[in-house]
Amino acid sequence: xxxTDGQQFPPPKVLTYPASAPPxxxxxxxxxxxxKTTHLAPNxxxxxKYRPPKPYxxxxxxxxxxxxxxxxxxxxxERCWREGVPVPAVYAMDPAAGWMMMEWIEGIPARVGINxxxxxxxxxxxxxxxxxxxxxxxxxxxxxxxRRIGAAIGALHKTxxxxxxxxxxxxxxxPRRRGYGNGSGADGDGDDAEVLKGDVVLIDFGLATQxxxxxxxxxxxxxxxxxxASTHPRAERLFATVLEAYKETFKKxxxxxxxxxxxxxxxxxRSMLG
Amino acid sequence: MxxxxxxxxxxxxxxxxxGSANKLGIGVILHEGDPANPKSTVLSNVRHTFVSPPGxxxxxxxxxxxxxxxxxxxxxxxxxxxxxxxxxIDCVCYTRGPGMGAPLxxxxxxxxxxxxxxxxxxxxxxxxxxxxxxxxxxxxxxxxVVLYVSGGNTQVIAYAEQRYRIFGETLDIAVGNCLxxxxxxxxxxxxxxxxxxxxxxxxxxxxxxxxxxxxxxxxDCSFSGILTRAEELAAQMKAGGGKGPDGEPFTGADLxxxxxxxxxxxxxxITERAMAHVGSNQVLIVGGVGCNERLQEMMGLMAADRxxxxxxxxxRFCIDNGIxxxxxxxxxxxxxxxxxxxxxxCTQRFRTDEVLVKWRK
Numbered sequence: 001x002x003x004t005d006g007q008q009f010p011p012p013k014v015l016t017y018p019a020s021a022p023p024x025x026x027x028x029x030x031x032x033x034x035x036k037t038t039h040l041a042p043n044x045x046x047x048x049k050y051r052p053p054k055p056y057x058x059x060x061x062x063x064x065x066x067x068x069x070x071x072x073x074x075x076x077x078e079r080c081w082r083e084g085v086p087v088p089a090v091y092a093m094d095p096a097a098g099w100m101m102m103e104w105i106e107g108i109p110a111r112v113g114i115n116x117x118x119x120x121x122x123x124x125x126x127x128x129x130x131x132x133x134x135x136x137x138x139x140x141x142x143x144x145x146x147r148r149i150g151a152a153i154g155a156l157h158k159t160x161x162x163x164x165x166x167x168x169x170x171x172x173x174x175p176r177r178r179g180y181g182n183g184s185g186a187d188g189d190g191d192d193a194e195v196l197k198g199d200v201v202l203i204d205f206g207l208a209t210q211x212x213x214x215x216x217x218x219x220x221x222x223x224x225x226x227x228x229a230s231t232h233p234r235a236e237r238l239f240a241t242v243l244e245a246y247k248e249t250f251k252k253x254x255x256x257x258x259x260x261x262x263x264x265x266x267x268x269x270r271s272m273l274g
Numbered sequence: 275m276x277x278x279x280x281x282x283x284x285x286x287x288x289x290x291x292x293g294s295a296n297k298l299g300i301g302v303i304l305h306e307g308d309p310a311n312p313k314s315t316v317l318s319n320v321r322h323t324f325v326s327p328p329g330x331x332x333x334x335x336x337x338x339x340x341x342x343x344x345x346x347x348x349x350x351x352x353x354x355x356x357x358x359x360x361x362x363i364d365c366v367c368y369t370r371g372p373g374m375g376a377p378l379x380x381x382x383x384x385x386x387x388x389x390x391x392x393x394x395x396x397x398x399x400x401x402x403x404x405x406x407x408x409x410x411x412x413x414x415x416x417x418x419v420v421l422y423v424s425g426g427n428t429q430v431i432a433y434a435e436q437r438y439r440i441f442g443e444t445l446d447i448a449v450g451n452c453l454x455x456x457x458x459x460x461x462x463x464x465x466x467x468x469x470x471x472x473x474x475x476x477x478x479x480x481x482x483x484x485x486x487x488x489x490x491x492x493x494d495c496s497f498s499g500i501l502t503r504a505e506e507l508a509a510q511m512k513a514g515g516g517k518g519p520d521g522e523p524f525t526g527a528d529l530x531x532x533x534x535x536x537x538x539x540x541x542x543x544i545t546e547r548a549m550a551h552v553g554s555n556q557v558l559i560v561g562g563v564g565c566n567e568r569l570q571e572m573m574g575l576m577a578a579d580r581x582x583x584x585x586x587x588x589x590r591f592c593i594d595n596g597i598x599x600x601x602x603x604x605x606x607x608x609x610x611x612x613x614x615x616x617x618x619x620c621t622q623r624f625r626t627d628e629v630l631v632k633w634r635k
Binding site: 028029057061065219229233 | 434483490536539543547548549571575579
């Protein structure tokens, strides 16, 4: 997923100093750009998140948002890291310049993993109805992943942090180290299956806030539910599994789930017919 | 997909009736060639707007009365402009929703009457889908992320698997509603539209940017808090006590400027996030607020930054009109869809993603 024409944007000043390996522009998200570079030692890879000035935004508004977002993101990551939530560790930052360095997470986004699995299935089944049940192995794999996603969100909310932009693009599947856990990939699903078994690491805390309110937590879940419905329509019903695992991990989940009902009613403007 | 009789015809013509808010619009559209990708020609597009006095909004009862009073006039004009005979019209399309109840009902009754009078099939159309299809037809945007912004709706939409899926939307009021109601606080004229007058006034502002809440939650956003703050600032200004960040009194123009800069930045941000999410670099702006040139400019800057482009239309097609209902209705009719008279209801709540978009792959 490395962007090939990496240097078409001017990099932030911090990346213009001489280094043993040139910084690599990994992705241009909506939030900003992510570079892969190194921190302190050439064998210590790190992710540098840079929020460039947005040309469409009024400069005063832009500066206010950029500074506040970098420092709040760093604060929140620090807090999660201390509490053992699976997130990248913060190495360094300069909020006014709009950048922050973090631990480099290996692997692929959950969105890519899920769609790869579902996409491969679709080709095999061809013209079948989108609502058709998925094969059992696939179903189990996905359900297991959903449980780990739910657990990660539960752990996050337990620390008093809400993510603010939960999508399957903002969850990495970090490959497990060899010799750990379920070692064998001999169940016939090959690489796709192995990938889905990776550890869920939450990334991109650009819109995260520190909050203990049921409302904010419910909106967090709602954003993911909606992102899920729009990105993985075929796996939409698996979202219930996410909520189950969330409930198991997080003691105060039940009041959040009640609030989620309210948020759904309000946000979705559900049809009054039928 | 079975080819319907109407789809085999070389020329297909539909009449569309729109009245979900304060605009009554009737238009006639012509489709030629392949129904999967028809050549569309606008034969007529007539609109009459109910304008309420400054400081007030349009109420459902008065708006419905306006639509009833003007329907025959507008319909006659649309038919005369189009220059087609009644025998050439294939179907009558009307807005099923979403929108205000009473105005929707008035126009649905009138559309039903025309259909029965002329013996034509009726086609109920989702208003949002009408906006999207019209925007695509006019601009030629092929697979865009759509920002639909109007007085009643604020949604970020992308097409996937035969539905227009909603990626982000307002959690409370629509952005156009925020602007309309703010215009009332300053008693800005509603003619031709409050949003247009705010846009003109904002051009005189810009000395200061007033601090307003910025409320983005993921791909969703919220405008009610911003409206409350803007109304407070307007009240302070009227009382003579409002000071900007530079210590000088601010004007109504500064307020309009700050409000536009803030809410449009939010809209562009959620659109950009949706574009990054689906991997598209085209963006199409539809809906009444979509004619705002500052919004178009900001969206253009964002799209250019991503190596893409923005597609927008002018007030003829951005603001509610009959032609978009005719166009979307005819697309559906060509796939064999129609609405039996006994089912030709309308509804205030009708989500964009409820419609099966059979005419797209």
